Amino acid sequence: MSFEPKILGIACNWCTYTGADLAGTTRLQYPQNIRVVRVMCSSRINPSFIFRAFQLGADGVLIGGCHPGDCHYNTGNLYARRRLAVTKKILEFSGMEPGRFRVEWISASEGNRFAEVVREFTEQIRDLGPQTKFKISQ
């Protein structure tokens, strides 16, 4: 059987989650490897969530928030942006392939963009193969 990656998405309620809903409403097709957790704001995302996801066997993690400057909570995603940039560095430092972690700003009107990013990211993870670096075998 071909490798079917597991991708964890964490999306903010106001932009990316709504954008993902819009992708559905407009019946855009994208691979089903992504499973999205909804949080209210991308700033809610604690870096430990991301490390934990990789431990749990996620092959890729995709974070989605509002475009910088358009945060529903004014400045939340600006904090998220900085924090996630550092998270990415730590991941890379600890040997994770950089391609497995991605942060995207997708607004509520960008259903197209959501589908496109998921398609792209899934392909990328598929090429990278299973993630073993952090995974804790059950």
Place this chain on the structure above:
Amino acid sequence: MSQTVTPYLEMSQAIMEAGGEALKKCYQCGTCSGTCPWTPITHFNIRKLVRYGQLGLDGIEDFMWGCSTCRFCVERCPRGVEIIDIVTAIRNVYSGGGMLPQSLRAFVGSLSARGNPWSGDPDRRNDWAKEKYPVYAPGMDYLFWTCCTVCYDPRNTRLAKAAAEILNLAGASWGMPSLDVNCCGESLRKVGDAELFERLKAKNLDYFKAQGVSKIITVSPHCLASFDEDYGADFEVVHLSELMAKWIQEGKLVPKKDFGGLTVTYHDPCYLGRHSKVYDAPRDILKALPGVTFVEMERNSEESMCCGGGGGGLWTEKAKGERLSDLRIEEAMGTGATVLATACPYCITMFEDSKRTLNVDEQIQIRDVTELVLESLEISIDEPVGDACAV
């Protein structure tokens, strides 16, 4: 033609599969045909061609060759339809069915047999250079890509030499291709022969790879656009006009000759302008020439008129009254210019032809910007023109 038709969707499907996917987007608003320079003067109608393609209808054989792929319609299309892809696909589907017009058969035949459209001897491709100029070797900065037209067409070998001299004067590290290359295939692709195009492209790519070519200079905007759009390889391509503009600005080339009030206008080649978005470099050059008065034609830059030479037009015979190059020369003369400058060997060929048939040899000269730069550097290519002609 019968008035009753049934849509033939298999044909439409074939066109889409040949790259004309954009057929689906068109809503027939007529912006393309209203913009197309051919609509007012010929029976070619680009909107109709697309419409026939959408329904897979017959009856386009006699006008599908009219498009010169000038890209004016594509730039204006409100639906973002890549109309040239549709034209190419339609021609591909039809020429596969043996519908190639007579005039283009020689062109395709020569490309197939000799790797250039001018029926030139492939071994004499570099004869124009008279062994004066270096052949590319690994480690050089630039490959100076000599378009078939500047290698074989007697008028345009002057352009090849001018370019080579300028490259030397600017102190560039460059070489021309060996005999292991063939035509870039740009016009051939637009004529619809995708298979032969791939063959030509593969041979060139092999050469580029073997020689480790990373930067290419072209004099023909057609080669430029083809390398850029159709080759999909990671080398840098630049048109000589861009480099000359830069060198003049940097002081590497210093125009000296006073042209004494010569009035020059500039025709944007479609493949340099709309296809490659180079509008300023040739103008900057002309404005830097001492004693040149630069004037614009009404249709310039993004709105420039086509000469008719693209998309196979150079090899197709057009009746008097149906030649864009004639209209363009008239427009140029209307500005009071005595020199029509351009930056494309196809445009030069078209205009030289029109100049003769319009009988305006005395009133206007056709010059490539490169030739004017060389003249301003007070260098002349003293060999008699036509010497290197191998046709």
Place this chain on the structure above:
Amino acid sequence: MSRIGVFVCHCGLNIAKTVRVSELAEFAATLPDVVVAKDYKFMCSTPGQEMIANDIKEHRLDRVIVTACSPLMHEQTFRKVLAASGLNQYLLSIVNIREQVSWVTHDIDEGTAKAKALLNGAVRRARLLAPLTSRVIDVNSDVLVVGGGIAGIQAALELANTGKKVYLVEKNSTIGGHMAQFDKTFPTLDCSACILTPKMDSVLQHKNIQLMTSCEVSEVKGFVGNFDITIRQKARYVDHTKCNACLACTEKCPGKGVSEWDEGLVKRKAIYIPFPQAVPQKPVIDRDACTFFKKGKCRLCEKVCEQKAIDFEQQDTFTTVKVGAVIVATGYDLMDTRSLIQYGYGKYPGVYNALEVERLFNSAGPTGGKVTLRDGKEPQAIAILHCIGSRDKNNYEHCSRVCCMYSLKFAHLFKEKTSADVYQFYIDMRAAGKGYEEFYNRIIEEDVKFIRGKGARVAQSADEPDRLVVEAEDTITGKFIKLPVDMVVLSPAIIPRGDAKDVARLFNLSTDKYGFFMERHPKLAPLSTMSEGVFIAGVCQSPKDIPDTVAQAYGAAAEALTIVVKDKLELEATTAMVNPASCCACQNCVRVCPYGAPFFNETKGVSEINEALCKGCGLCASVCPPSAIIARHFTNDQVLAEMEGLLEF
């Protein structure tokens, strides 16, 4: 041990087509703590809701999972079911298997597998959910309306008539908006001013409306029910409390400014009222045009003003108002068509945009209602070009919706006011609206020529240099048309106001790709926004005609009323709280919160959170080093448990 009920919705075939719903319910039954799992055709229907309510009682459920559409769609519906069954409404979890599963795949195996994973995550999370108590707050009963066009006017009047106090903020010196610029309105051709000015006057007279012209909202604080809005009153240099609108000043003023009202076609005075029916009828000074401000002397207006109302020292002032709800109705601009060089707008004097032509028809306009060109001559032939910049991927892809109809109106008025031949260059005629097709038929019979082909180019005529030539293909005959005309009217794309981005930022609105404000749901919540308590009406949402705009204004007023009619409002309980035992007193939370909700309690030496200010984003929770802050309903444990569940399959 919790007792979880899982309810899988088919949504007709919307879900059932690409997710095997009964298999999903069977799967749910195998998950820990799940005591009942069912699937049903329409879970949101009354029988569906009753089924959930019954099962809560029968199986003594303490957690409910509804596996259906997006939580943004029906979370509130199902929360009510829980509340009615005596279960805390926050013990509900929604699994989104429609928008994010069944609608985005064609493959039933993939769909089912993903649905299972999502459901597994929801079960894990549900076990950790805690009951929460909603906060109840007092509601301010006043409403702010931003924008004094027809939408804002109508919304303000409706609300004021119910007895609510309304602040109507308008950035220009008069209300009326674009509608006040029009001469006639389609398809009835009734006079725009005749139907609008009485409404403008009612606004001014209404005891419940505080009209704030030359004003802009500069800051928005607070939340639904309790907004604090700071409004900047721009300096008018005329004290309107003293001015008695004699307008002697405008007669004497030597300054010249560009008349925005007449779309720049004429000059106006530096101290001016924009047009005779302006509301309020009191002048303002245009600083950039005023001789005194430019050269330091003049003050003629001051000399003639018997009321001593002129005040060159006036500064911008700021006031803060408290309101419970907001209606944003900021309207539109026309695209600047100078960038479309092929149409020659701004280059040839004979090329006009639609709003300029509206002013030419208007008897209060620059020509007194006569259709003349800039050189004073009457045009002999006129071309109206549709879809300029709209329905155009290179500019704006959307249809501007009203251009077909106003172009027909123009044609009629040209026929009425001139002897010119009138041509319409169109792609498709769109006449969907009450009486619109009939209007189209009427104009056809008025001998207007319709050319089916988009205008491709406007150029100067080679033969007659003072005329223009329109080039296009008549796609019906396939002929290339070169039409000599004297006047070209462009129907440009209708686009959001230039400052729409700023307004969106102030009120936390989302915008679509063109910059129009986004509604909460395209069908079912067209006037609500993602910001609770902020509503939108009119063209700021998308291009629309006057009847639709007015209808939206009524709707937005009703929406605002549903908030301000109440004394108390229940707010989401999903706020953050501090566990004082773990707090390390670093005060990160205090520094990052955009709302100032966390504060440091010096006596206790720990941070605390003012829940009235907290909006529940969870930012503080993720910057808290010892995880002392708990983001209710999105706690670390809950999120991690959900992730674990999602990644298990």
